[in-house]
Amino acid sequence: MKVIVVGGGIAAYSAAISARREGAEVVVLAKAPGATALYAGGMEIADDLDAIVKTQPDHPFSRLGMDALRLATELDNAIPALALALEKDGMKLEGGWKSRGLYADIHGVARPANVVPATVAPGELRALAGRRVAVMGVREVGDYDAASTAQALKELHGIDAFAEEVSIPELPTGASVTDLYGRRAPAAPRGALTAYPPGFTGLLDGAFELLASPPSPHGWRLQQAIALSMARAEVTKLEAADGRVTSAQTGDRTQGADAIVLATGQHIGGGLLKDHVTREPLLGLGVFYEGRPVRVAGTRLQHLEYLDPSTGFRIGLRTDQRLHPLDEEGATPYRNLYAAGAVLGGYDYAGPCGFGVPILTGWLAGRWAARGDGG
Numbered sequence: 001m002k003v004i005v006v007g008g009g010i011a012a013y014s015a016a017i018s019a020r021r022e023g024a025e026v027v028v029l030a031k032a033p034g035a036t037a038l039y040a041g042g043m044e045i046a047d048d049l050d051a052i053v054k055t056q057p058d059h060p061f062s063r064l065g066m067d068a069l070r071l072a073t074e075l076d077n078a079i080p081a082l083a084l085a086l087e088k089d090g091m092k093l094e095g096g097w098k099s100r101g102l103y104a105d106i107h108g109v110a111r112p113a114n115v116v117p118a119t120v121a122p123g124e125l126r127a128l129a130g131r132r133v134a135v136m137g138v139r140e141v142g143d144y145d146a147a148s149t150a151q152a153l154k155e156l157h158g159i160d161a162f163a164e165e166v167s168i169p170e171l172p173t174g175a176s177v178t179d180l181y182g183r184r185a186p187a188a189p190r191g192a193l194t195a196y197p198p199g200f201t202g203l204l205d206g207a208f209e210l211l212a213s214p215p216s217p218h219g220w221r222l223q224q225a226i227a228l229s230m231a232r233a234e235v236t237k238l239e240a241a242d243g244r245v246t247s248a249q250t251g252d253r254t255q256g257a258d259a260i261v262l263a264t265g266q267h268i269g270g271g272l273l274k275d276h277v278t279r280e281p282l283l284g285l286g287v288f289y290e291g292r293p294v295r296v297a298g299t300r301l302q303h304l305e306y307l308d309p310s311t312g313f314r315i316g317l318r319t320d321q322r323l324h325p326l327d328e329e330g331a332t333p334y335r336n337l338y339a340a341g342a343v344l345g346g347y348d349y350a351g352p353c354g355f356g357v358p359i360l361t362g363w364l365a366g367r368w369a370a371r372g373d374g375g
């Protein structure tokens, strides 16, 4: 069985490891980094699965037709498999989908996350209570101020934090946090835990990284790890015949496949294109908002997006219980096509399932594609 996964983000990665576990030959085609490379450094998997399936019928988890227990079982398998694969590819993670911590970003603001890089994990805010924390600053960096971060940690989270500033003379004045990427971490003060802005290497025990705001060193690292098993290529066309997608075209090359997983992301990834009406560019699949084709909602949707930008995050493909994408009439035009990740609509992809939806739907899509499970 040959499976082509189109996409270069966390959904494609999850689909690929799952399909390979089923024994499929897997080719991942990715044109460029997408939203995965922008994540802040904390993976949000899911909050309350029971509430999702009971109250959010359009959510990709609910559309799988599984109860909360079955979803939990699938996550129990998917998350450790993903963590193991990423560790082999050079990125160690900590946490699990049932654990939930709070981690400070470079401004000292707390963000929830279930799974984090091992370099972020020691900074879980509740674990910092009663500890003295040095916040490492770099004099030449203009878009991050360790003194303000330390103050925010104190005022917002009651942490005994202070700023410790060093100079990296080879940096230009007004450098950015991203200029620290890949540099060796300056020595930490004795006797305190040390919070570093993200991007340094060689952190010692008792040190941790803060979360980022985009562009994100955490996202770059993750993207580098997941890209190791991917081929750099843009799929320009998917050929179909008799209700099956038969091949993917990249440049002047056409590759046949028994099944295809579309993990092309939302607007940032390029899985959806925002013309006058949002559309799916490769097969013209149905694009929905709150269960209705976006074409029907028309310009009303643009007004809604203007009033509340998160409306746009909920736009996307709709799938049946086997992750086959639907056309606008609600039919499944292709038996061997599966969709996963942020290309799916029905949930806020910048919200509490930001990584949970791509990981779990990727995991299932990869398995079903490899088994030839047309449903």
Ligand SMILES: Cc1cc2nc3c(=O)[nH]c(=O)nc-3n(C[C@H](O)[C@H](O)[C@H](O)COP(=O)(O)OP(=O)(O)OC[C@H]3O[C@@H](n4cnc5c(N)ncnc54)[C@H](O)[C@@H]3O)c2cc1C
Pocket: 006, 007, 008, 009, 010, 011, 012, 029, 030, 031, 032, 033, 034, 035, 036, 037, 038, 039, 040, 041, 042, 043, 044, 045, 214, 233, 234, 235, 236, 263, 264, 265, 266, 268, 269, 270, 271, 340, 341, 342, 343, 349, 350, 351, 353, 354, 355, 356, 358
């Ligand atoms: C700014 C920002 C910050 C975020 N921060 C967090 C966070 O801190 N925690 C969290 O849990 N979630 C966060 N999210 C959400 C999370 O990052 C996304 O939901 C998730 O990364 C989506 O993964 P994906 O693989 O589905 O899509 P993407 O990562 O967007 O990947 C889509 C991939 O498909 C490729 N592609 C598209 N079309 C083609 C084609 N024709 N041929 C080949 N390849 C193609 C793209 O190049 C890209 O590699 C954030 C989102 C954003 C936008």
